[in-house]
Amino acid sequence: MEHIISLRDVYKSFGSQQVLKGLNLDLPKDKVNVIIGKSGGGKSVLLKHIIGLLKPDKGQVLVAGEDIVPLSERELANIRRKFGMLFQEGALFDSLTVEENVAFPLREHTKKSWAEIKEIVEQKLAQVGLKGMGYKMPAELSGGMRKRVGLARALALDPEIVLFDEPTSGLDPVMSAAINHLIVRTKEEFGATCIVISHDIKATMETADHIFMLYEGKIIASGTPEEIQACEDPVVRQFILGRADGPIKVI
Amino acid sequence: MFKLFAWLGNICLSLLQEMGKLLLLFLEAIIWLFRPPFRFRLFVKQLEFVGVNSLFVVLLTGLFTGMVLALQTYYAFRLFSAESLVGATVALSMTRELGPVITALMVTGRAGSAIAAEIGTMRVTEQIDALTVMAISPVQYLVVPRILAGVIMLPLLTILSDFVGIVGGYLVGVKILGINSGLFINKIYEHVDVDDLYNGLIKAAFFGLILTLVGCYKGFYTRGGAEGVGKSTTQSVVLASVLILMFDYVLTALMF
Structure with missing residues (x-):
């Protein structure tokens, strides 16, 4: 299997708080990869490493085989x-x-005319169920609508890799399902690799090709939804079954 | 005793670090200034925000500064019968010193704080990250137009402030306190040089740079939600005001 993104032995701390502790991760190309893990467990930090918004204290982040850690901002662009x-x-x-x-x-990255851009924008907004809302300001939208506009913007350039930071949190069940559908369609229609951060287990099982469980700064389990559901690891079991008792201590 | 030194050392280090980061942001802004694409629309919008929208408050403070200056100097100068010099004193003070400084402090309060709040909010709501992810330099997109607008608009605002300040001085000196109008104006011609005006404007451009750079810097490095934005906004006003007054002394010592 071809891996589009790999993290090798990545460490990251903020002050005295160690968030990633020697994390290794290989994300396969053209798949929906979902990273699950508890809130505040470093999932967003991991995502920001993948796109170079954060640099690891130690370790490598490979995008299509190229280590992006030593790159300058201009090269990263x-x-x-x-x-x-x-x-x-x-x-x-x-x-x-x-x-x-x-x-x-x-507008920033293509030489398309305004008419062409407008057409694409309309199409992208229609895809996320916001047809005809183009004239509104973000402050006039609900949280869910803002998220969907964000998604339309993320897909505007038909990117090779799309990162989703908790795409369904704060959405109603119908809209969550629609967004999940869109994630799968993004992969199927545009051939994009999707990397999703989530703690919505039901949605994850439905949309993911591969699931990775992040716990205590490391990936402790990975596999297809079936493999994860069959996993014996007590941490994984507690998380996917949503139990309060177990090795993951909240209180 | 050891603790005291450690504390002092830490303060010095964090001060140095802050100045270093400020300078690095400035250098990065200079580099991006000359790299395409040039964002003319954003620049014009900032000219309006920093300049045009500050006009009223700058004119108002300029006018009253000139008026009170005339009033104060009149009472002092009357003691040795030098009332005729009130006009020249007002004009000199306004062009060299008060025009640029008062304008800069007013624009800091109005636009500098707003810059810090706006960029700070963009930071905490991940809008700056979104720019970066879209392969757009936030420094070029956010910082460069604001700094440029500050450097260009402050001298223009200062000229107007100087003018209304002198007009205010004239109104108080001539119309209220009864100084001879010809004498008032003549003494201005006699004592005020074009260089006084120019040097004041150079100062203003510097102040424009300081207040926009500090606003951008504080906004850019905001952390911690709404509280963080509030903190950066306050800090940007305090730091910019202090730096403006400090640089005012340095520039005055160098120029006059």
Whole structure:
């Protein structure tokens, strides 16, 4: 299996708090890869390493075989054009309208005319169920709508790799299902590799080709949804069954 | 005793670190200034925000500064019958010193704080990360237009502040306190040089750089949600004001 992203022995601390402790991870190409793990367990930190927003204290981050850790910001910019990213809260530019937000990457990185860009924007907004909402400002939208606009923006350039930081948290069940459907379609129609951070187990089992469980700064289990469900590890079992008792201590 | 030295050392280190980061941001902004694409629309928007929208408050403070200056100097100068010099004193003070400084402090309070709050909010809501992920330099997109607008708009605002300050001085000196109008204006011509005005404007450009750079810097390195944004905004106003007054002395010592 071809791996598009690999992390080798990655360590990251913030002050005295060690978040990643020698993490190793291989994400296969053209698949929906879901990384699960408890809140505050370093999932978003891991995602930010993949796209070079954070640099590890030690270790390698390979994107298509190239270590991105020693790269300058300018070199990283070229790598980042392969990526699209949906942020947890959408991260929309609040001085721009919905339409301008989705058009933003197209205006910056393509030479398309405004008419062509508008057409793509309409199409992307329709895909996330927000047809005709282009004129609104982000402040006028609900959290879920903002997230969907963020998704439309992440997909605007049809990227090779799409990162999703908790795409369904805060959405109603119907909208969650629609977003999950969209993630699978992103993979199938555009041939993109999807990397999803989630703690929505039901959705994960439905959409994932591969699941990785992050715990205490390391990947402790990985495999297909069936393999993960059959996993004997008590931490994994507690997490996927959603039990309060077990090795993961909350209180 | 050892603790005291450690404490002092830590303060010095964090101060140095802060200045270093500020300088690095400035250097990065200079590099991005000359790299395409040039974002003309953003630049014009900032010219409006930093300059045009500050106009009213700058004119108002300039006018009253000139007026109170005329009032104070009149009472002092009357003691040795030098009332005729009120106009020249007001004009000199405004062009050399008060025009640039008052303008810079007002714009810091109005625009510098808003810059820190806006960029800080963008930082905590991951909008800056979103820019980076989209392969767009946040320094080029956010910092460069603001700094450029500050450097260009502050001298323009200062000229206007100087002018209304002198007009304010004239109104108080001539119309209220009864100084001879010809004398008031003549003494200004006699004592105020074009260089005074120019040097004041050079100062203003420096102040424009300081207040926008500090605003951007504090916003850029904001951490910790709404509270963090509040903190950066306050810190940006305090740091920019202190730096403006410090540089005012240095520049004055160098230029006059």
